[in-house]
Amino acid sequence: MKVKDIMAPITEYLSPDDTLQRAVLTMRTARRWHGLGVKGMVVLDGQGELVGILAIKDILRATIPVYLDPTISRFSWDGMLEEMARRVACKRVREFMSATVVTIDEDASLMACTDLLIKKNLQRLPVINRDGKPVGIVYIRDVYKVISQIFVDQPQCPL
């Protein structure tokens, strides 16, 4: 099997000019095959080029002020996170997305894909075609599904 055989096609995506508020609404309503919401989405510009990924970690990071460090955060007041969240809700996706995106070719092997996901500590990997256009996403869960199916299909291991 190749990456393109297990990838999910890109049906929904974010624009770099979306507000974070809009981005979380889009991510909340999107559903995958297993019925659960998504925790990250690709960001495409007007030409359909991949310009970034916005994941929930990026949204969490957006609320942390630049000056905060483990020493200063000891003094934070109750309600500070909520205050910071309200402050960034209307900021743009482009400010907080991860702009350097690791991608994989649609014809790459699942082995190469698994290696990338693990070594680069990724949850999802945008898939690009020969023209460099994004065509799908491979989620860590999808590769796991392939592997777990192989485990289950094997004769039972001696205990």
Place this chain on the structure above:
Amino acid sequence: MVAAAPHFEPNAAFWTATLIFLVAYVAIVTEKIHKTVVAICGAALMLLFKILDQHEAFHVEEFGVDWNVIFLLIGMMIIINLIRPTGFFEYIAIKSAKAGRGEPVRIMVIFALVTALLSALLDNVTTVLLLAPVTLFIADALDVDPVPYLIMEAMASNIGGTATLIGDPPNIMIASKARLTFMDFIIHLTPAVIIMMVFLVLLIRLVFGRRLRTRPELQERVLAMDEKAAITDPVLLKKSLFVLAVVLAGFVFHGPLHYEPATVALFGAGLLLLLSGTKEPHKILADIEWPTLFFFIGLFIIIGGVVKVGLIKWMSLQMLELTQGNLFGTSMLLLWFSAIASAIIDNIPYVATMNPLVIDMAGSLWPGETGLALLQHPDLMPLWWSLALGACLGGNGSPIGASANVIVVGMSERAGKRISFLRFVAYGLPIMFLTVIIATIYVWLRYYFL
């Protein structure tokens, strides 16, 4: 009064050295290439073209690297690198905000005073680098604009740094060249700085007194903070404060005890490294600002080259001609020219150039004198103080005038509060003029009138 200009024939070495010097300066000012790279390349060219030989560059005080400056900086950087992670600076900042009872203007005044004091005893960059994040945090807690706070801290750090030998690199360089002691600076510059800080505080009250407001429930946030939570390593902090006290005592007495300031700083660094029980000195040493040190090393060699070929001597004669040997005039020219030059260019290369120039000028004025009698000629002393005051205070004039300014502007921008060039200048330039005018009156009254 002016010594007749000696017969001077520029030769190939003169033009080569002058060209290297000028190209290096242009490259440093335009910032197309990193200044440390420029300094190292310029120094290498001075050696390659045999303007200086390596022995002169490394071992001759007149032409080469001023190791007193380098090792003083290294010693202080090591001490600061060990103190930083103890949470000492955050402790002071939170305590200051509480001492200000959460009132915005009172906090700004206390922050300015604390910044000035810390900058006088440590370096400006470290002080601002450690206080600025807490400032942004407190401003958020009080829901006030952090920009005036950050700019005032940069101002206070440049003014405070002027007060002592170790406060600002120009002072370190001047002290080493003129063999001045820590106490010389305390006696001659600290009083001027105290006057300037009084004016800065009055100015803050006048400008921000009515403008900065907060709400009682936000003040409560600040008052509820427990500054002791900042201290991550109380044992190391106690050791650090002990060593800092030893080092300060060492600076106060280095003159009478005949130790160079660098000896004091190196001793302190060694002692604190030992007491900290660190097993990883490589990490602490790696955090030394090597690019800054190599910038100094390269500059010293470049300046050594133009000193040796006579360019600096020639410049000093031009300056004497301009002031007709009038020392008060020269002093004022140095003060104001240094202030304006330092607002525009880095004051480190500026002072590196001016130091030998002042010495050459002294040599022309008092041809019979040598050594300490020349360097600390009673009529020359006000010139050194004018140079120090101008070079340090001029840094406030623009956002690129001093490293502390560059840091607050950068940090503010990352926090989403961009400080435009003009906004900085709107605060910085009047404060620069105010402090330089105070310096003018101070120098005139103290050295030429009374």
